[in-house]
Amino acid sequence: xxxxxxxxxxxxxxxxxxxxxxxxxxxxxxxxxxxxxxxxxxxxxxxxxxxxxxxxxxxxxxxxxxxxxxxxxxxxxxxxxxxxxxxxxxxxxxx
Amino acid sequence: xxxxxxxxxxxxxxxxxxxxxxxxxxxxxxxxxxxxxxxxxxxxxxxxxxxxxxxxxxxxxxxxxxxxxxxxxxxxxxxxxxxxxxxxxxxxxxxxxxxxxxxxxxxxxxxxxxxxxxxxxxxxxxxxxxxxxxxxxxxxxxxxxxxxxxxxxxxxxxxxxxxxxxxxxxxxxxxxxxxxxxxxxxxxxxxxxxxxxxxxxxxxxxxxxxxxxxxxxxxxxxxxxxxxxxxxxxxxxxxxxxxxxxxxxxxxxxxxxxxxxxxxxxxxxxxxxxxxxxxxxxxxxxxxxxxxxxxxxxxxxxxxxxxxxxxxxxxxxxxxxxxxxxxxxxxxxxxxxxxxxxxxxxxxxxxxxxxxxxxxxxxxxxxxxxxxxxxxxxxxxxxxxxxxxxxxxxxxxxxxxxxxxxxxxxxxxxxxxxxxxxxxxxxxxxxxxxxxxxxxxxxxxxxxxxxxxxxxxxxxxxxxxxxxxxxxxxxxxxxxxxxxxxxxxxxxxxx
Numbered sequence: 003x004x005x006x007x008x009x010x011x012x013x014x015x016x017x018x019x020x021x022x023x024x025x026x027x028x029x030x031x032x033x034x035x036x037x038x039x040x041x042x043x044x045x046x047x048x049x050x051x052x053x054x055x056x057x058x059x060x061x062x063x064x065x066x067x068x069x070x071x072x073x074x075x076x077x078x079x080x081x082x083x084x085x086x087x088x089x090x091x092x093x094x095x096x097x
Numbered sequence: 098x099x100x101x102x103x104x105x106x107x108x109x110x111x112x113x114x115x116x117x118x119x120x121x122x123x124x125x126x127x128x129x130x131x132x133x134x135x136x137x138x139x140x141x142x143x144x145x146x147x148x149x150x151x152x153x154x155x156x157x158x159x160x161x162x163x164x165x166x167x168x169x170x171x172x173x174x175x176x177x178x179x180x181x182x183x184x185x186x187x188x189x190x191x192x193x194x195x196x197x198x199x200x201x202x203x204x205x206x207x208x209x210x211x212x213x214x215x216x217x218x219x220x221x222x223x224x225x226x227x228x229x230x231x232x233x234x235x236x237x238x239x240x241x242x243x244x245x246x247x248x249x250x251x252x253x254x255x256x257x258x259x260x261x262x263x264x265x266x267x268x269x270x271x272x273x274x275x276x277x278x279x280x281x282x283x284x285x286x287x288x289x290x291x292x293x294x295x296x297x298x299x300x301x302x303x304x305x306x307x308x309x310x311x312x313x314x315x316x317x318x319x320x321x322x323x324x325x326x327x328x329x330x331x332x333x334x335x336x337x338x339x340x341x342x343x344x345x346x347x348x349x350x351x352x353x354x355x356x357x358x359x360x361x362x363x364x365x366x367x368x369x370x371x372x373x374x375x376x377x378x379x380x381x382x383x384x385x386x387x388x389x390x391x392x393x394x395x396x397x398x399x400x401x402x403x404x405x406x407x408x409x410x411x412x413x414x415x416x417x418x419x420x421x422x423x424x425x426x427x428x429x430x431x432x433x434x435x436x437x438x439x440x441x442x443x444x445x446x447x448x449x450x451x452x453x454x455x456x457x458x459x460x461x462x463x464x465x466x467x468x469x470x471x472x473x474x475x476x477x478x479x480x481x482x483x484x485x486x487x488x489x490x491x492x493x494x495x496x497x498x499x500x501x502x503x504x505x506x507x508x509x510x511x512x513x514x515x516x517x518x519x520x521x522x523x524x525x526x527x528x529x530x531x532x533x534x535x536x537x538x539x540x541x542x543x544x545x546x547x548x549x550x551x552x553x554x555x556x557x558x559x560x561x562x563x564x565x566x567x568x569x570x571x572x573x574x575x576x577x578x579x580x581x582x583x584x585x586x587x588x589x590x591x592x
Contacts, residue, residue: 010463017419017466018426019459020447029460032523036464039524040477042408046484053482054489057296057310057540058565062339077198083433090428095442 005033101126103266106170106323113159113169120159120169123269124152124213127171130267131215136592138237139252139262141176142184143216151213158211166350167330168211173262173271176217177224178204178314179303183214187305188232189222191453192431201303202335203272203314210330215268219258222455223422224279224307227529229257230515231457239287239512240265240588243553247591250512250555253283253529259317260287264588270318270327274304276311277410278508278533281545284317285507285558288547288586290579291317292324292572295565296540297342300335308417309340311410311537321546321576325349328568344566352569357577358392363500367403368532370509376551377506384504384548384559387581388574398500400491405484406535407527412468412481413538418458419465425453460523489539496564502574505532507545507558532560542568544575547584556586 010030014021021029079085084092101109101123112118128148131140148171155169179185179197186192204214219237221229228251229237237257239250241264252261256273260283263271273280275293284291292315299314306312316327329349335341364385369378389395427433427449434448454462468477495503509531518526536543542565545558559578563571 005467013463013467013470016470017459017463018423018443018446018450019454019463020444020451021459029463032460033464033467035522035524036411036460037467039527040408040412040468040481043405043412043477043480043484046402046405046480046487048480048483048487051483051486053479054485055482056340057489058340058342060297060340060342063336063343065336074198078429080198081195081430083427083431092428093436093440093442093445 005030005037099126102130102268104269105319106167106269106326107320109170109269110166114164120152120155120213121149123169124148124171124215127215127268134265134267134592136238137240137261137265138219138235139258139265139267140173140216141219141234141258144183144214147183148213148215151208155211155213165210165330166326167207169213170269171213171215172207173216173218173259173268174204174214175256175259175272175274176220177274177305178272179305180204180214180217183217185217185305186233187223188220188234189453189455189458190233190432191425191450195430199303202300202337203304203331206333207330212330218262218271221255221257222458223305223418224255224274224276225418225457225461226254227278227282227526228515228518229254231455233455236515237261238515240592241287241512241555242588242591243555249515251286251515253286253512255279256283256317260284260289260291263287263289263317263319265592270316270323272314272331273317274312274314275537276307276414277537278530280315280317281533281543281560282508282529284545285547286512286556288556288584289317289319290321290324290544290546291315292328292544292568293536293542294328294332294568295542297340298332298568300333300338300341302335302337306421308414309421310417311414321572321579322350322353324544325353325572347569349569349572352573353576354573355577355580357388357574360393360501360574361396361499362388362393362574363396363398363495363503365398365400365403365503365505367400368505370531374510377509377557380549380557380559381504381506384578384582387578388504391577391581396500398495398503400495400535402484402487402491403535406488406538407531409481409484409488410530410534410538411527412477413485415461415465416469416478417465419462419469422458422462425450485538488535492539492541501564502571503562505560505562507532507560511551511553511555511557536562541565542571544571546575546578546582548578548582549584550586
């Protein structure tokens, strides 16, 4: 299957990465090379095989549902590009 | 005493314990070397003040007589590890200015054992690459050169800075991470030793995530003994990582007897690839002979799905990366793009991620987005996960049949020139990981041991793959190989 520039543009949009129109053909070409490589997987007989969900056959640990952390507003905000009055600030979202 | 930076961890430990040297002197020697090695591009954020503070504390602790093996040992830390108050960027522009408010579990373990941090090390952006050429800091350079040719070579990637720093004796050892070969390939390219433990041995907490089901931390060191010592200090159960194994960590160093009599070493037929350079082939046969001479039983084995490991990896790793890297949105940390009047939140995301991520990271995030998107999820992502099950089963079958460890080449070539792969298509670069990536998919431990030099004088490594959770046994096999190979070459100092 071949990736068109339209598909490349759609994927860039889904990934929330701005790609200039004139960069789309080269991107589509890269996708085609990588997907062409990946397409080898179609040769494998996967009938009746379960997809792997975990590398080790271990149960994930559970813990008591209780508060173990918190009250770190200053630390949480310390790396924000724009923090105001104890909040993360972003461009207007709702009209 | 000078040149303390050239010591191994084991030697430095013994001298520190005997009171022959101090951690402060050791640390100063390393800092001096780092200062003079800027051209290698290995260290990208230096922390000399912190290092000397930690070294003084380590010397105090040494006097108290209660000092673990890693106490006072100066290390380099890959930029992927969050280090409290110290810039941590994963070699990406998108994390410019980020100073974590917390310490990764692995570095916290190392510091609790008294280790000293000299600074942060270069790497491929978000650990995506095999040549350290995707870093926002610029290339890391291999201390090794082809004879008298002064062309700059790659130290490999993604832990390129770690491998370059250890190989050039800028530090005694370094942390790395390995998602598809990022510890073992750079180790092989620089004549150093690198181990990726079983998935779950080291906590991933506080290590910037690339592909969470594949990522593992591990050390790059100057010897197998050092790898055993440092790995033990890095490991341990961590409730903050739900995939961290709640298993006791053995004394790996105590398991280095060098006795591998009767051990069954598998040689997988599928790894003998078309077009493999004869030098790699020869190295592999020599390594096989060495283990045989040491008393191991050599057995031909088959890993039938070997060929599909890289394609499966290039579905699973980008898929997980696209999900993990969704967090870089310009809101909570790192870079945010400048916005124009009228730009809303979507423009902020799109511009921030376009400016913040380099080309390779963007490409992988988008491939991941594609294979997870509606209509392709089953054809790509689920199929790749099923193939992954088959790859793991191949190993399980071999181990169930009695094989103790598997010997393979670590890389399909020696270090190549920086810039040499620029015009190659992306798939060419992927092939660097062809021998290492199966190990990540199956969650197994793997170690790269320097075993010889090619005809241009560049180091080559062999890889040993072990049973899950049996790093001690694997390290012992690697130790036997190391002793037989007697690799002692060092790069000539030109920097």
